Amino acid sequence: MKEEALYIVIAKAIEQQIRNNVLKIGDKLPSIRTVKREYGVSMNTATRAFFELERKALIESRPQSGFYVSRHSRSRLPVPTTSNPSVLSHQEQAENLIDKVYRSLNDTSITRFSIGVPANELLPIAKLNKSLLQATRTLDGSGTAYEEIQGNFKLRRNIARWSFTWGGMLTADDLVTTAGAMNALSYCMMALAKKGDTIAVESPVYFGILQLAKSLGLEVLEIPTHPITGMELDALRKVLPSIKLCLVVSNFNNPLGSCMPEENKKALVNMLSEHEIPLIEDDLYGDVYFGENRPKPCKAFDKKGLVLWCGSVSKTLAPGYRVGWVAPGKFKEQVIRLKLLHAVSSTTLTQEVIGDFLENGRYEAHLRKMRRTLQANSLHFTRAIHDYFPEETRVSRPQGGFVLWVELNPNLNVPLLYDQAMRQKISIAPGRMFTLQNQFNNCMRLSYGLQWSDELEKKLAMLGSIAKKMIR
Amino acid sequence: MKEEALYIVIAKAIEQQIRNNVLKIGDKLPSIRTVKREYGVSMNTATRAFFELERKALIESRPQSGFYVSRHSRSRLPVPTTSNPSVLSHQEQAENLIDKVYRSLNDTSITRFSIGVPANELLPIAKLNKSLLQATRTLDGSGTAYEEIQGNFKLRRNIARWSFTWGGMLTADDLVTTAGAMNALSYCMMALAKKGDTIAVESPVYFGILQLAKSLGLEVLEIPTHPITGMELDALRKVLPSIKLCLVVSNFNNPLGSCMPEENKKALVNMLSEHEIPLIEDDLYGDVYFGENRPKPCKAFDKKGLVLWCGSVSKTLAPGYRVGWVAPGKFKEQVIRLKLLHAVSSTTLTQEVIGDFLENGRYEAHLRKMRRTLQANSLHFTRAIHDYFPEETRVSRPQGGFVLWVELNPNLNVPLLYDQAMRQKISIAPGRMFTLQNQFNNCMRLSYGLQWSDELEKKLAMLGSIAKKMIR
Numbered sequence: 001m002k003e004e005a006l007y008i009v010i011a012k013a014i015e016q017q018i019r020n021n022v023l024k025i026g027d028k029l030p031s032i033r034t035v036k037r038e039y040g041v042s043m044n045t046a047t048r049a050f051f052e053l054e055r056k057a058l059i060e061s062r063p064q065s066g067f068y069v070s071r072h073s074r075s076r077l078p079v080p081t082t083s084n085p086s087v088l089s090h091q092e093q094a095e096n097l098i099d100k101v102y103r104s105l106n107d108t109s110i111t112r113f114s115i116g117v118p119a120n121e122l123l124p125i126a127k128l129n130k131s132l133l134q135a136t137r138t139l140d141g142s143g144t145a146y147e148e149i150q151g152n153f154k155l156r157r158n159i160a161r162w163s164f165t166w167g168g169m170l171t172a173d174d175l176v177t178t179a180g181a182m183n184a185l186s187y188c189m190m191a192l193a194k195k196g197d198t199i200a201v202e203s204p205v206y207f208g209i210l211q212l213a214k215s216l217g218l219e220v221l222e223i224p225t226h227p228i229t230g231m232e233l234d235a236l237r238k239v240l241p242s243i244k245l246c247l248v249v250s251n252f253n254n255p256l257g258s259c260m261p262e263e264n265k266k267a268l269v270n271m272l273s274e275h276e277i278p279l280i281e282d283d284l285y286g287d288v289y290f291g292e293n294r295p296k297p298c299k300a301f302d303k304k305g306l307v308l309w310c311g312s313v314s315k316t317l318a319p320g321y322r323v324g325w326v327a328p329g330k331f332k333e334q335v336i337r338l339k340l341l342h343a344v345s346s347t348t349l350t351q352e353v354i355g356d357f358l359e360n361g362r363y364e365a366h367l368r369k370m371r372r373t374l375q376a377n378s379l380h381f382t383r384a385i386h387d388y389f390p391e392e393t394r395v396s397r398p399q400g401g402f403v404l405w406v407e408l409n410p411n412l413n414v415p416l417l418y419d420q421a422m423r424q425k426i427s428i429a430p431g432r433m434f435t436l437q438n439q440f441n442n443c444m445r446l447s448y449g450l451q452w453s454d455e456l457e458k459k460l461a462m463l464g465s466i467a468k469k470m471i472r
Numbered sequence: 473m474k475e476e477a478l479y480i481v482i483a484k485a486i487e488q489q490i491r492n493n494v495l496k497i498g499d500k501l502p503s504i505r506t507v508k509r510e511y512g513v514s515m516n517t518a519t520r521a522f523f524e525l526e527r528k529a530l531i532e533s534r535p536q537s538g539f540y541v542s543r544h545s546r547s548r549l550p551v552p553t554t555s556n557p558s559v560l561s562h563q564e565q566a567e568n569l570i571d572k573v574y575r576s577l578n579d580t581s582i583t584r585f586s587i588g589v590p591a592n593e594l595l596p597i598a599k600l601n602k603s604l605l606q607a608t609r610t611l612d613g614s615g616t617a618y619e620e621i622q623g624n625f626k627l628r629r630n631i632a633r634w635s636f637t638w639g640g641m642l643t644a645d646d647l648v649t650t651a652g653a654m655n656a657l658s659y660c661m662m663a664l665a666k667k668g669d670t671i672a673v674e675s676p677v678y679f680g681i682l683q684l685a686k687s688l689g690l691e692v693l694e695i696p697t698h699p700i701t702g703m704e705l706d707a708l709r710k711v712l713p714s715i716k717l718c719l720v721v722s723n724f725n726n727p728l729g730s731c732m733p734e735e736n737k738k739a740l741v742n743m744l745s746e747h748e749i750p751l752i753e754d755d756l757y758g759d760v761y762f763g764e765n766r767p768k769p770c771k772a773f774d775k776k777g778l779v780l781w782c783g784s785v786s787k788t789l790a791p792g793y794r795v796g797w798v799a800p801g802k803f804k805e806q807v808i809r810l811k812l813l814h815a816v817s818s819t820t821l822t823q824e825v826i827g828d829f830l831e832n833g834r835y836e837a838h839l840r841k842m843r844r845t846l847q848a849n850s851l852h853f854t855r856a857i858h859d860y861f862p863e864e865t866r867v868s869r870p871q872g873g874f875v876l877w878v879e880l881n882p883n884l885n886v887p888l889l890y891d892q893a894m895r896q897k898i899s900i901a902p903g904r905m906f907t908l909q910n911q912f913n914n915c916m917r918l919s920y921g922l923q924w925s926d927e928l929e930k931k932l933a934m935l936g937s938i939a940k941k942m943i944r
Contacts, residue, residue, distance in 0.1 A: 106620060120613040128616060129608050132821075136601050141592040144600060144790035148578060179651055179794075179815045186814040195667065212813045318616035320820030322651075341684045342658040343651045347819040348792030349604075 143349035151177025154355030204434030255445035257398025305329030388464030615821035623649025626827030676906030727917035729870025777801030860936030
């Protein structure tokens, strides 16, 4: 991976000051000249750093005056607290909530802040259809034939090629395709653990992961997790002797939006390697980054083949295509065998379409556009939450992905808020869904993978006013 | 279901005499006049019965002489013996064989009698492509969106509608779609049994079922199975107290080609119901019947919701589409939940295509053609086996499906024959793959789902001559 340009380094340093509230909304920034002197860089570099911050809407220029921290910078709302899961499991309550929320997902009359996928408007549907037509011409039997068990070769080759964006050295042979990322996680868990084994996960974590682990009879250990830097490694270290495997959503975790810093990823992989503990890495949001570069996955630091790197295009191209994959390291044969036993092979057509899409550079072009839209959305959302939600609201700072984690007044019961919001045709994902413990009852996940509009702003305002009323 | 026409009943009676060797190849049949008198039917009905037998190539007319049992009637080769599985498990040997055979499946330079799917030439590829184009126009987001967890509604509605062919009273709500029939079996097994439970299956049985059950930690009980009438119910009755669930491929079982008579199906369902034992019914070949009507599945006799009826279009339309389904009876919620946990949903596009294909009557038209081709193929194959294989060869009598079960001299080692045949670019499926016991070492499964040609005939002749040499 290339070195970061100097102006980016500077922009990041200033951004950090804004995020840490060293620089507050409305504060005047040092002049470009000061930055030039302090960092020992050219005028040009200093200017570019400011432009970068402006592009990200963190600062705004005022004519004849200089640069100021913008109110879009989201620095007012503090980040949610690091989770501290207890040991009691309250499985049933979460399941009921999940069922309730899922039932709302097909009703298009509802504003679905609860949904975890991008809206149709964000997807390159016409271009995918072109690739589909192409695939019926290229494929043996127009895609009616069984695909190789390991998966469509064009798709695997292009995922391998694409891994250069994070310095990956994968080959087509390292990869196994699956019916989406959850399907990849399912094969990984089945390959690595048996009933009674313990799996360590982030907390909060995507409920599908929790429910899958429970359904396989695994014991789930929820590890305290920071809303910006992800799983707390010190907490994990303490339980290492008792766990069989670990699972992290390393980049733009759902529901927190957290992204483990590179050094944490390295440390995590090393720590687990020492104990020969496999790591399932769900990296399905990694391509949707708002920064300059794609964050590396833990897989980039895997020397022993212990990291099973999972991904999909369900969050970037086509959830309904059911195209995902895993680079299972040294567990490849087990994963292929499980795929053969449970599903024989993956859908031939949709794999070929995605393979083609990646090969022709359409994926990259699409992602560039999508990232810009999502970053703008995330800023719209945080600003609206700042404007309409109760004073003590905390909100996460995703640097990629689709979701925000909102922590409300500790006395506010979000499952009740869910019911009230649904009466206004607004659906949210209550925090309680993302844990097997009795926690996060005052939290919610909001998806900003929706087309921004005045209507959406109104719905967020309504949500905020419901919350305010409930506190009173 | 409609009553069988009288001429069919008569044709079947005569067919039975041919199959039981009461009438042998070259035997002259009674005259049409005699049949008219004996059965007390019109001349027209008697004539139609003979035409029916002639259509099936069981008899042939000789000018000015009458009708004779044709050499296509396959009556010379006796049917294979009823299986008698022992209790010892020899898992590893079967796995190695399966791996070996699977590796040959992508090599198109090999004549693959080992393959379990129809050749491209038998599939309605152009028409499927039309439905695909239609689906991109009909579907929300051209099929990029997640489908309902339970499955595409159009597909479910049309499978339900189609169930009228066997007197089924299913509704769309009774069905859950899956990524093919094996995927349906996987959810069913996971929903019904846990590690250590015992499952009763036919013997021989499709190896995927055996391997899946073992991988889930189930104990597999192989029940003696007759090559024409399927699982021996008396043998099953004896082990009922020890089994948790039962699985049958009721219609044109793979690899035997057996089809349980209706009264056996009824008896099986009743027997299991008394003990509240669920029955997983894999009915993926039922639509490919050679007779007048589709044989009913066990599901038709299910009063308690204990039968989980599974199917797919992998053997009739498009293996690579990964479209299958299950009507899980009273276990529906468990199955839906497992689908959600392991795969979230099925591929939207291919489900819609198949739903459309069924809705527009294209499926029926296609099946009519395919059945004729496959029946003709089955006769070509049996005739060729009769002509080229060793004297003591036994062969099954499939009345539908794609596969023949061939039993050779007890001293002949078919796994060795496999290796020799592969040197001639011929691949077969050794019988040993279809059991966890040490049996069927002198058996093989041959698929006739291939386009018949002189080339194929030559390959069968080569196979026969290899077998003859090995016996000498």
